[in-house]
Every structure is written in structure tokens, then in C-alpha cells.
Amino acid sequence: MREEFFPTFDYGSVFVDPWWSGFESTFQVVLMGFFVCLACGVIGNFVVARRLALVGDAISHSLLPGIAIAFVFTSSRSLPAMLIGAAVAGVLTTVLIELIHRKSRVKPDAAIGIVFTTLFAVGVVIISIWLDNVHLDADCVLYGEIGLVPLRESFILGGANLGPLPIATMGAVALLDILLVIVFYRVLLVTSFDAGLARSLGMPVNTTHYGLMIALALTIVAAFEAVGVVLVVAMLIFPAVTAGFFFERLPALLFGVAPLSLAYSLGGFHLAKWLDCSIAGAMVVTAGALFVVAWFFGPKGGLVYRSRALGFLFTASKQKISPQIVG
Amino acid sequence: MVHIPPPLEIHDLTVSYDRKPVLYGVDVVVEAGSLVGVVGPNGAGKSTLIKTIMGIVQPNGGWVKIFGQPYRKAVTRVGYVPQRESVDWDFPVSVMDVVLMGRYGHAGLMRRVSKRDRRIASECLEKVNMQPFSDRQIGNLSGGQQQRVFLARALAQESDLYLMDEPFAGVDAATETAIVELLRDLKERGKTLIVVHHDLSSAREYFDKLMLLNMRLVAYGEMEETFTPDLLQKTYGGRLTILSDVAGQAAGRSEFEEEGNPKL
Incomplete structure (x- = not known):
């Protein structure tokens, strides 16, 4: 236990030194944080819009057995095996949740609770039986260790060093998510908003749902080394809901992910430098703080704009257009 | 002679949810340019019929043809207005975005x-x-305005056959009038409209034809032939007591029409 919660704030050591003396590792940590938030935020917008935020939470937990089983089979931390294990676990989670919900009287939220705790527990059991002596420790799984990312082995492609492997992977996943959203934007939009219309237009509603869940699982597994399975959920939800206090259309919310990601990553890093604490934790605290700011001051539904005292400012600028009667 | 296939042909359609039958052996052919009201008690399978026509629900037996083709091949010829409550109105899209979906x-x-x-x-x-x-x-709109947005989206589909699920549910009087005008206008332009409706008393005024549904197809035809005490009794069963003035209407006792619309 240290003496004070807030160490003396020293601008130099919090903001300047990390970039001055240890530029490379600072840059890599911030970049990793940015990629994590970017990938999670982009996918998270659809997760939130579809009201699947809790499913995101469930998937993030049930990845554990997927990763553990992949680990047992390959007895190495091979990335492709872990990605496949995670994707299978992610899809299995959504399938099980829907199956229990549809084929019994269990309500959806209870079904989510049943599935993810069971799968997470299976993961815990597997790890404690077979992987006790292997480095896959619970702290890392739960909270991640983004600060250690610069120490990981480098990703070499065609002789070029592309930096630590987790950063290269996370960057690739973020890019993949963005490309998928651009290519399948309409299908994602219509299936998310109105599945009935989507089906009537001949769109593959179920395939899109499972495709999104696979992308979500891949994103979470790529991110979990940095921020862990608990904090990754924050990165899925915060960008969408925070931007929602500023913008009302999905494209704007998606563009809002980039600046928010930068703010979370930089803010979290420097907060962690100041308080000497977990970087991933500080990133989520920053995200939470920015959410509160948006909730109070956001022009679209923020508390200040809704309050009666300031209401006149709002109504003056946004006069109601009365609907005309046809005919 | 060239045979023009009808907009909608349903043959021996049977649908069930979880082994509970919802629709039994429905057989019907709807001619081009019809303005059809689909009425029946709660749980009669009205929405299910629409969803099965659109391929949203898979039938256990029978088939549906749209202009002589299976639904998949006639997608662009069908416009759809789902129930207003079927979507999340807090979804981050503008009115224009929703209508553009009709163009997809x-x-x-x-x-x-x-x-x-x-x-x-x-x-x-x-x-x-x-x-x-x-x-x-879209979240800043009233119920009637939301319904109009859905109608505009269906119009944007530029279809020949329109399927509407309770477009009059929970809308203000002005919107109700607007919808009726719109239905008339579409019919004038040779479109075929099939509209699920919950209010029997206004059905006679709004539609040209009726489809009486209660798990089975009780009757389908011109308003004069279908809006009869006999057939309504058959469709609504014992519940027709609450329909006494509607039944009166059907029997041609005009004084009952002056009174308010009993909602079913």
C-alpha cells in the first residue's frame, strides 16, 4: 500500500519524459491502445445498435475456454490456433444463447448469464488442470498487460520489422474490421435496424449476424492480451454511447471512434504514468470520464441540454415543424 | 392468349410455430389492382400470413407465388411495411436513411x-x-410520423405489390386520413395492396376487398360479399357479441355507423 493515492503531479515526468526518453515503447503502447479502441469501437457500434452489449460481454468471457483448448492442442501460444479457438468459442456462445432462449422459457438475459459463466468456468477448469505451469496467468487474461506489449517478439514480414507481434495483429484486425464495415455497410445497417425488411429484401440476416459475431470474437481475442477480457467490453461500448451524445447517425458515430480511441489511449497512458497504475485500467477510467462529460454536455440528449433551466436555449434553436395534414 | 400471373397466389399454406399451428391450408389468389384488408381476431395469423408471403417465416407446407415466381425472384416487386413496434426507434439513423433503405x-x-x-x-x-x-x-418523431416514414420507405421500393402490417395501429387521425389517401392513390395506379387491419368498423370504408382470417381462410372477396354477419360471426366466433354494432353495420343498419369506432 503506497502512501498517497494521487502522487504529486509533475508535468515533465507525466507528459514529456515518456516521449523524450522512451519514445519507442511509449509510441508502441499508445499505438496498441489506439488500435484496440479503434477495432473494438467500430464493431462495438453495431453491437450497441443491435442491443447486444451483453452478448459482447458474454463472448469476451467465453473466449477463455476457446483459447485454453487451442493452447492444449497446440501446446504453444500460436496466434492462428488462438484466433480459431476464439472464433469458434465466440460463435458457440451466440448459438447457445439463442438456442436456450428459443427452445426454453429462459429469458435472453438469463440465457446470456448461463452460457458465459459456464463457458468461462470450463476455461478456468481446463487451465487449472492442464495449463497450471504455463504462462497464461489469470491477471493477464482478466486485465491484460498493455505495458508489456513492446517487449513481445517482433513481427517480421519479408525482412521488414513491423514492430511487436501483438501490435501488428491488432492493427491488422482493426483494418479488417473497418474494411468489413465499409464493404457490408448496407447489409449491417438494414439487418441491425429492421431484420424484417432485410429478409424481405433478400439479405442474409443470419449469416450477417454470425459474421458480425466472428468479427467480434476475433477483435476481442486480438485485444485481450492488451486489455484483458473484462476491460475489452468497455472499449466495445464506450465509443458508441459517448459519440451518441454528439451525433445521431451511424456513419458519424463510426467516424467518432477514431478521435475517441486516440483520447482513450493517450489519456489512459498519461493517467497511468501519473498514478503509476495499470494502463488498461487507466484507459477505461478515461473512457468513463469522457462518457460522463458527454452525458452532461453532449448536444444530443445531454443532461444540460435537457434541463428545464437551459431548455429555452434549446427550443429556440430547434423549433418544431408542425406536420401538415395530407389532403 | 398471354396469361398474366396474379400478384399473389397462395396454395394450401400451413404454418406453425413450435408445432403450434398458426395457419392451416390457406388458398387464395389476389388479382392485380386489389385493395385488400386482412382482418380477424388476435392470434388469427394475420401477421404470420404477411411474414410467410415475404419469406420471413418458413411454411410447413404449401407455397406462395408472387407474380408467378417464388419470392426470392420477385424481391424488387414487393414493398413491405412492418409493424411500427418491430424496430428500435432510438437507432442512429435519420428519416432519410430509413427511406433510402427502401432503395436497397x-x-x-x-x-x-x-x-x-x-x-x-x-x-x-x-x-x-x-x-x-x-x-x-427517427426517435424524435411521433407515432404517426414514424408510420409515415415507413410508408415513404415502402413507396421508395417502387413495387407492384405492397404488404402492410397494421399501418393504422396507434396513429393520429391526420395520419390515418393520409394513409387512406395513399392506399387509394396506389390502387388507382394499378398497385396491389394487402393490409393487415385491426379495426373491423373502419375496414369497410377503407378497403375494397376483405380477407377474413382465423387460422383458416374464412372468406376472401368483394366487400359486399364478405362483410356479412354470417361470415364475421364465423371469423370472430363468440367474440362477435362485442361486435354487435359492427354486425349491425353489416346488416345495413346505418344508425350504428354514426357511433364511434369500436376497437377490437
Whole structure:
């Protein structure tokens, strides 16, 4: 236990030194944080819009057995095996949740609770039986260790060093998510908003749902080394809901992910430098703080704009257009 | 002689949810240019019928043909107005975005929305008097306005057959009038409309034909032939007691028509 919660704030050591003396590792940590938030935020917008935020939470937990089983089979931390294990676990989670919900009287939220705790527990059991002596420790799984990312082995492609492997992977996943959203934007939009219309237009509603869940699982597994399975959920939800206090259309919310990601990553890093604490934790605290700011001051539904005292400012600028009667 | 296939042909259609039958052996052919009201008690399978026609629900038996083709091949010829409560109105889209979705069937999945699509969407909003709202987030609209947006989206589909699930549910009087005008206008232009309706008392005024449904197809035909005490009794069973004035209406006792619309 240290003496004070807030160490003396020293601008130099919090903001300047990390970039001055240890530029490379600072840059890599911030970049990793940015990629994590970017990938999670982009996918998270659809997760939130579809009201699947809790499913995101469930998937993030049930990845554990997927990763553990992949680990047992390959007895190495091979990335492709872990990605496949995670994707299978992610899809299995959504399938099980829907199956229990549809084929019994269990309500959806209870079904989510049943599935993810069971799968997470299976993961815990597997790890404690077979992987006790292997480095896959619970702290890392739960909270991640983004600060250690610069120490990981480098990703070499065609002789070029592309930096630590987790950063290269996370960057690739973020890019993949963005490309998928651009290519399948309409299908994602219509299936998310109105599945009935989507089906009537001949769109593959179920395939899109499972495709999104696979992308979500891949994103979470790529991110979990940095921020862990608990904090990754924050990165899925915060960008969408925070931007929602500023913008009302999905494209704007998606563009809002980039600046928010930068703010979370930089803010979290420097907060962690100041308080000497977990970087991933500080990133989520920053995200939470920015959410509160948006909730109070956001022009679209923020508390200040809704309050009666300031209401006149709002109504003056946004006069109601009365609907005309046809005919 | 060239045979023109009818807009909608349903043969021996049976649908069930979890082994509980919802629709039994429905057989019907709807002719081009019909304005059909689908009525029946709660749980009669009205919405299920619409969803099965659109391929949203898979039937256990029988088939549906749209202009002589299976639904998949006639996608662009069918416009759909789902129940208003079926979507999340807090979804981050504007009124224009929703109406443009009606163009996606024509645009294909990859092509960008063209200027023409935007123009058509804008005209459709004009027709339901929602043009001034086109940039609004859909959550800021009243129930009637939301329903108009759905109608504009269906119009933007530029279809020949329209399927509407309770478009009159929970809308204000002005919107109700607007919808009736719109239905008439579409019918004049040779479109075929099949509208699920919950209020029997206004059905006679709004539609030309009735489809009486109660798990089975009780009757289908012109209003004079179907809006009879006998058939309504058969459709609504014992519940017709609450329909006494509607039954009176059917029997031609005009004084009952002056009174309020009993909601079913």
C-alpha cells in the first residue's frame, strides 16, 4: 500500500519524459491502445445498435475456454490456433444463447448469464488442470498487460520489422474490421435496424449476424492480451454511447471512434504514468470520464441540454415543424 | 392468349410455430389492382400470413407465388411495411436513411446510393408530408410520423405489390386520413395492396376487398360479399357479441355507423 493515492503531479515526468526518453515503447503502447479502441469501437457500434452489449460481454468471457483448448492442442501460444479457438468459442456462445432462449422459457438475459459463466468456468477448469505451469496467468487474461506489449517478439514480414507481434495483429484486425464495415455497410445497417425488411429484401440476416459475431470474437481475442477480457467490453461500448451524445447517425458515430480511441489511449497512458497504475485500467477510467462529460454536455440528449433551466436555449434553436395534414 | 400471373397466389399454406399451428391450408389468389384488408381476431395469423408471403417465416407446407415466381425472384416487386413496434426507434439513423433503405433492393448490395435514389426517396417523403423532417433522427418523431416514414420507405421500393402490417395501429387521425389517401392513390395506379387491419368498423370504408382470417381462410372477396354477419360471426366466433354494432353495420343498419369506432 503506497502512501498517497494521487502522487504529486509533475508535468515533465507525466507528459514529456515518456516521449523524450522512451519514445519507442511509449509510441508502441499508445499505438496498441489506439488500435484496440479503434477495432473494438467500430464493431462495438453495431453491437450497441443491435442491443447486444451483453452478448459482447458474454463472448469476451467465453473466449477463455476457446483459447485454453487451442493452447492444449497446440501446446504453444500460436496466434492462428488462438484466433480459431476464439472464433469458434465466440460463435458457440451466440448459438447457445439463442438456442436456450428459443427452445426454453429462459429469458435472453438469463440465457446470456448461463452460457458465459459456464463457458468461462470450463476455461478456468481446463487451465487449472492442464495449463497450471504455463504462462497464461489469470491477471493477464482478466486485465491484460498493455505495458508489456513492446517487449513481445517482433513481427517480421519479408525482412521488414513491423514492430511487436501483438501490435501488428491488432492493427491488422482493426483494418479488417473497418474494411468489413465499409464493404457490408448496407447489409449491417438494414439487418441491425429492421431484420424484417432485410429478409424481405433478400439479405442474409443470419449469416450477417454470425459474421458480425466472428468479427467480434476475433477483435476481442486480438485485444485481450492488451486489455484483458473484462476491460475489452468497455472499449466495445464506450465509443458508441459517448459519440451518441454528439451525433445521431451511424456513419458519424463510426467516424467518432477514431478521435475517441486516440483520447482513450493517450489519456489512459498519461493517467497511468501519473498514478503509476495499470494502463488498461487507466484507459477505461478515461473512457468513463469522457462518457460522463458527454452525458452532461453532449448536444444530443445531454443532461444540460435537457434541463428545464437551459431548455429555452434549446427550443429556440430547434423549433418544431408542425406536420401538415395530407389532403 | 398471354396469361398474366396474379400478384399473389397462395396454395394450401400451413404454418406453425413450435408445432403450434398458426395457419392451416390457406388458398387464395389476389388479382392485380386489389385493395385488400386482412382482418380477424388476435392470434388469427394475420401477421404470420404477411411474414410467410415475404419469406420471413418458413411454411410447413404449401407455397406462395408472387407474380408467378417464388419470392426470392420477385424481391424488387414487393414493398413491405412492418409493424411500427418491430424496430428500435432510438437507432442512429435519420428519416432519410430509413427511406433510402427502401432503395436497397433496387440498388443491389454493393452499388452506392445514387442521386436518383435520393431524389426518389425525397419525393416519397413529400408524398407523406414528411419532407421537412428528412434530417431528423427517427426517435424524435411521433407515432404517426414514424408510420409515415415507413410508408415513404415502402413507396421508395417502387413495387407492384405492397404488404402492410397494421399501418393504422396507434396513429393520429391526420395520419390515418393520409394513409387512406395513399392506399387509394396506389390502387388507382394499378398497385396491389394487402393490409393487415385491426379495426373491423373502419375496414369497410377503407378497403375494397376483405380477407377474413382465423387460422383458416374464412372468406376472401368483394366487400359486399364478405362483410356479412354470417361470415364475421364465423371469423370472430363468440367474440362477435362485442361486435354487435359492427354486425349491425353489416346488416345495413346505418344508425350504428354514426357511433364511434369500436376497437377490437
